[in-house]
Every structure is written in structure tokens, then in C-alpha cells.
Amino acid sequence: MSADIPNSPRSVRRMLATRLAIAGTVIGLVAGSVAYLVGTRRVEEAAFKSALDNASHFRSPEMKQLVVTRRMDRHPDLDSFLKSTRFAGIRILDPSGEVMTEAWEGVPQTLPSAIAAHRHPLPAPGGHHHNWLAASGEDFIQVVLPLADADGPAYGYFEGVYRLDPELREAQKERVRESAAAALIAATLATLLVYPLMLRLTRRTLDLSQSLLNSNIELMLTLGSAIAKRDSDTDAHNYRVTLYSVKLAEAMRRRDDQIAALIAGAFLHDVGKIGIPDHILLKPGNLTPDEFAIMKNHVLLGLDIAAHTRWLASASDVIHYHHEKYDGSGYPSGLAGEAIPFNARLFAVADVFDALTSARPYKAAMPAEQALSILKEDSGKHFDPAIVSVFETIALPTFAEIGHADSDSLLQQMRQTLYRYFQNSQASSV
Numbered sequence: 001m002s003a004d005i006p007n008s009p010r011s012v013r014r015m016l017a018t019r020l021a022i023a024g025t026v027i028g029l030v031a032g033s034v035a036y037l038v039g040t041r042r043v044e045e046a047a048f049k050s051a052l053d054n055a056s057h058f059r060s061p062e063m064k065q066l067v068v069t070r071r072m073d074r075h076p077d078l079d080s081f082l083k084s085t086r087f088a089g090i091r092i093l094d095p096s097g098e099v100m101t102e103a104w105e106g107v108p109q110t111l112p113s114a115i116a117a118h119r120h121p122l123p124a125p126g127g128h129h130h131n132w133l134a135a136s137g138e139d140f141i142q143v144v145l146p147l148a149d150a151d152g153p154a155y156g157y158f159e160g161v162y163r164l165d166p167e168l169r170e171a172q173k174e175r176v177r178e179s180a181a182a183a184l185i186a187a188t189l190a191t192l193l194v195y196p197l198m199l200r201l202t203r204r205t206l207d208l209s210q211s212l213l214n215s216n217i218e219l220m221l222t223l224g225s226a227i228a229k230r231d232s233d234t235d236a237h238n239y240r241v242t243l244y245s246v247k248l249a250e251a252m253r254r255r256d257d258q259i260a261a262l263i264a265g266a267f268l269h270d271v272g273k274i275g276i277p278d279h280i281l282l283k284p285g286n287l288t289p290d291e292f293a294i295m296k297n298h299v300l301l302g303l304d305i306a307a308h309t310r311w312l313a314s315a316s317d318v319i320h321y322h323h324e325k326y327d328g329s330g331y332p333s334g335l336a337g338e339a340i341p342f343n344a345r346l347f348a349v350a351d352v353f354d355a356l357t358s359a360r361p362y363k364a365a366m367p368a369e370q371a372l373s374i375l376k377e378d379s380g381k382h383f384d385p386a387i388v389s390v391f392e393t394i395a396l397p398t399f400a401e402i403g404h405a406d407s408d409s410l411l412q413q414m415r416q417t418l419y420r421y422f423q424n425s426q427a428s429s430v
Helices: 009-059 061-068 077-086 110-118 166-230 236-253 254-266 271-277 288-295 300-306 310-321 342-357 366-377 385-402 408-428
Strands: 085-093 099-104 130-137 138-148 154-163
Touching: 009 166, 009 288, 009 342, 009 408, 061 138, 061 154, 077 099, 085 110, 099 342, 110 130, 110 138, 110 154, 166 236, 166 254, 166 300, 166 408, 236 254, 236 342, 236 385, 254 310, 254 342, 271 300, 271 342, 288 300, 300 310, 342 385
Parallel strands: none
Antiparallel strands: 085 099, 085 154, 130 138, 138 154
């Protein structure tokens, strides 16, 4: 089943191959797009240069006189000009942009109306305007040039519609296709060459990451075991309360990273008890007010311990706030309602349920049904009603699975849960 394991060799190969294939495809598409843009730009520049060269005819003194005196009505030079160039249409505009005369040669019927509909600012002397047009399967470039003497205002405008050479256009498309194909082939070859090296480096990184994950999980299990023994408890309580919390979080459709944070907090919720003096922590009877004040410090001590390990930083919500109550009567901050972090509210339900259903030196185990009834009575006071409502639906079958399991079985379930959620969280960041 290695295909289902985030960091298995098969999944690593698939992930790396997929990412490199995507990168190669993107490079090929980008290269093809650049080739297309460069080719298009060259065609536009060639068309504009041709238009500029041919427009010089309309800057002669004779043509200037005709334009200035507005005697350009169907000038015969326009027809001969069209026949001798690749221009499909020409318009001469006055300084305000009104058409003085125009001529068209074998153009699609829709082209003149498309030209008329395209309004554009008239360029200043020395400037130009050009626009790409398509009509009836042909490509055209519309070019507008000001007619002006040196350092003088425009006395009119030359507007030409240049027909692109179909063979040139097809050659351009072929170059684009060839460039894109070459880029894809180059990207594919580069991918094939880089893949083994990247695979080796990725495996090495994942091996180191897995080794670190293993060490961190073993550290968590060892620290949890030390807490249990310090409190005259067994590891089983930490296992059970963590597994209850995970089952409840799953039922509430929490994300994997949220459940991973919950696991860390649930398993280490009482880590601060390491710093509580034995005569208080192990006292068999009720604590005095002063002793209880010292006992409450285990929350802040635990928070300080977790803060020294970045990997355990996500546990801080549960460690800090698992003794808060929904009505605001808890400690250490007296938070109420949704001001209490969600994981702490969820953990409180699981923690109390396990405490009630577990045997301790000073009490017998309570039946699960009775414990659930107590949780429901304290809903809205000690516990978040929405969380209790969901817990009702899973409490009894989960208790049947976990409540009477021995330590070895609980440890096995705990390890599976730790690796599933922490490895998923780790894999999602790769």
C-alpha cells in the first residue's frame, strides 16, 4: 500500500515527475508564446515601416496643398498607390479626424465598417497609431500617421490598412510552432536529465524529514510517559484522551493540520505538572486554596515548556486553555464561549469523559452512559454545547473501542494516529 503513504518511494517519484512535467510544459508554452509575440511584433514593424515609407508620398508639397485646400476628393493617386503596394485601403483625414477621401481595393465588405467603428486618438507629429485587424480570414494592420512639416502641427493624417502577406503569415505561424516544439523538446530533455538528480535530492530530504519526524514523535511519547509517571498515572490516560479527541475532531470534520495540533496539545496537556512539587501533586486529599493556586500554575509551566520546542508550538492552545470553562468560570484567564480556542474546548470534553470513565486510586470507573449524561448537564456551563452535541453521537461506540483497551493496543493506535496526521501535515508542506 505504499501508494497511499505520502513519503513512499512511489509517491515521491510521482510527485517529482508531475511537478517537472508541469514545469516543462509551462516553459514550452511560455517559449511558444514569446516566439509568437516576437514574430507578430516583427510583422507589425515591417508593416509599419512599409506604411511609413509609402506615406512619405503624401508629405510632398503638392499633396500638402491638396490636403490643406481640401481638394482631395477621390484623388487618382490613391488608386495607383493601392495597386503598387500591399495597402488594401487608404483614408486621408483632416486635422479634426474627418475623412477627406478614401480608396479601397478588394477588401472584405466588413473591413471598412470595422475601421470606421475603431475610434482612436489622433497621434501627435512624430508619433503613430497601429491596430491589428482580422476580417474574412485575412489579417490587416491599421496604421495612422500624422502629415506635418518638421516641427509643425499636423495638417492631416494618413490612414492605411495594410494587408499581411498570407505566405508570410503562414511562415510566421510555422516558426511559432517550430519554436514551441523545440522549447517543449528542450524542456523534456532537461527534465529527463534533471529528474534523477532531483529524485535523489528529494529522497534524501524526505529521509531526513522522516527521521526528524520519527525523533519528534518518540520525544512526544517519551515526554507524555514521563508526565504520566510523575502524576502517579499511566500512559493509558494520555493515549485514551488523545484518541477520544481525534475521533471527535474527525466527526467535526477538522482539517489534518488542526487535528495534528490537537494531538500535540492533548497528549501533552499536563506537561507543566513536571514543575509542581510532589507534596501538592501527589497529595491524596483535597488541596488547600494556596496549594490549588500552585497547582493551577501547571498550565503556565506547560506553556513555557512547549514554547522552547518549535515542533510543539501548536500544542499551546490546549496546554494553556484546557481548564477554561464555557461560562467563563475556568482558569487561568477566565475566558468564555468562543474566546476559548476551539481545540481547548474540544479537548475539555474528551478529557472529562475519560476522567469519569476511568478508575483511579480514589474512585471507581463510571459507566459511559452516566459520564455522557454529566457532560450533557454541564453543556453551556463547562462545555461548548455544539461540541457536546457531536460527542453524543460517537461517545459510546468510541468508548467501546478505546475505553477498555490495554496499554499496548492503545500505544499502537496512538502511533498510527501520530504518524497519519503528522506525516500528512508534513507531506502537505512539500
